[in-house]
Amino acid sequence: MTITEQSRSAANNKRVAVVGGGISGLAAAHRLIELNPQTEVILLEASSRLGGVLKTVSKEGFLVEQSADNFITNLPGGIKLCQRVGLAEEMLNTRDEFRRAFIIHKKKLQIIPEGFLIMAPSKVMPIIKTPILSTRGKLRMLWEYFVPKKKEAGDESLQSFSLRRFGQETFDRLIQPLVGGIYTADPQKLSLQATLPRFLQMEQDYGSLVRGALKQAKARKQTDSTSSGARYSLFTTPQNGMSRLVNSVAAKLPQEGIMLNSPVETVSQIENNRWEIHVAGDSPRTLEVDGVIIASRAYHAAKMLASVNDELVKKLNSIPYAGCAIVSLGFKREQIAHPLNGFGFVVPAVEKLSMLSASFSSIKYEGRAPDGSVLIRAFLGGAMQAELVAKEEEELLHIVKQELSQLLGITGEPMMHHVNRHVAAMPQYHLGHVELVDEIEQLLTTHPGLQLAGNAYRGVGVPQCIASGEQAAEQLFTE
Secondary structure, eight states, rough: OOHHHHHHHOOOOEEEEEEBBHHHHHHHHHHHHHHTTTTEEEEEEESSSTTOOOOOETTTTTTESSOOOEEEESSHHHHHHHHHHOOOGEEEOOOOOGOOEEETTTTEEEEETTBBBBSOBSSHHHHHHHHSSOHHHHHHHHGGSSSSSSSSSOOOOOHHHHHHHHHHHIIIIIIHHHHHHHOOOOOOTTOOOOOOHHHHHHHHHSHHHHHHHHHHHHHHHHHHHHHSSSSSSSSEEEEEEHHHHHHHHHHOOOOOGOSSSSEEEEEEEEEGGOEEEEESSSSEEEEEEEEEESSSSSSHHEEEEEEEOOOHHHHOOOOOOOOOOEEEEEEGGGBOOOOOSSSSEOOGGGOOOEEEEEEEEHHHHSSSSSSEEEEEEEEEEEEEEEEEOOOOOOHHEEEHHHHHHHHTOSOOOSSSEEEEEEEEEEEOOOOTTHHHHOOOOOHHHHHHEEEEOOOOTEEEEEHHHHHHHHHHHHHHHHH
16 A cells, blocks of 8 residues: 555544644645645744745845755755646756856865865866865875775764875865855764765775775766756756745645744643644644644754653754854955856865855856846854854954955945844754664654654755655654
8 A cells, every 4th residue: 555545544634733834844734735635734833934944035136045045956855846836847957157166275266176075086187186185185085095994884973084084184175164064063073974974885885985986976977878858957946046945835735724923832642642732822722633743943842842752852952953144245246356157165164264155146046146246145153153143243244245355356345235044043963863863763653643854853955854844744644
């Protein structure tokens, strides 16, 4: 029996609440309706809008994203949901002619060596030619080919793994900034098994990341030469911004079931494996449902479930979070001396700058800035510079303008600026995170009708959040 067949037989007239209207909660609610249109789905969102951190703002002719501005396509969750809600023809590919990125090296932008995939070089010559590493650093990186693999498989921090295989310079100058631009984490604590498990597996399978990357690149080349058909670029986004995805998913839901300004205080298990939800806000009320999916931050879920399971609450509260600030600036193209011939840059911690990274949004995708203008988004904060998130808007603007001017040769003031913060919004996948999530999921099996979803568990990107929500919905119907 398929999931759809099971759901139709088991979920007739079922009432399910989804707590949290971010992309995980929206994906969960949408999947519930897909599995069985007869399910009564109630989507409870504490704020006045759906989308969570995803929000697109139109400001003075610029299309500004307040969080992720795209998503990766080699994970199916994002692109498949876009197709199912009617966005297939609206998806933008990145612009081929600028498909490169930079790393800051001695306060200058240098192109990331071609074929360097986070921590695995699939081409040797770009490594030999790059000015980012010294001769000693290059030799140490290439020596990784001969470094024996770790005898016992298992989790390891990003920093420990990188130093063991590649040495200090490659870690400082390439690996740390590239991973830091994704996870904004402390590399001494970041779990490789939870974030980049393929590199642990590559070491076990090939004995060397260099050897594995070269072999995989050769295999990809052979596959690409025999494949055909329309393909998305590695990253994509809706033409009118990420809010278009949010709104398109929301439009597929029963509108009477969407409840904004409805913060959930408690979720309690009652008789017959049903659930009672206390909603605060402008219209306090109590709901009884057959199932509930909590798609909020882990510490919020812990507070809601305080009366359900002490061990579950403890484990949810043990997932740490960090915040970030995003400063978006619009300039006339002639104000910027740099050719802007790439998608943006990442900043190594050893460069001692405040910015973690910057994205040239209007170079990456069309329609993000007025003609003759450029939109740049800078990211600050994270686990290593948490104090920056609390700074006043004017101070953040000053920091970013000063650093961008130095790096890109910018003159004059921006024609547009926009600052937004995400406080305690980014879960940190520390060592042991995979085992922690396994334990959380095991505890959930003792509470039929309860599921968790979101970026705190098995991936922080948009596709992983969507998959998390959809899997939670499917699990409710297969219990």
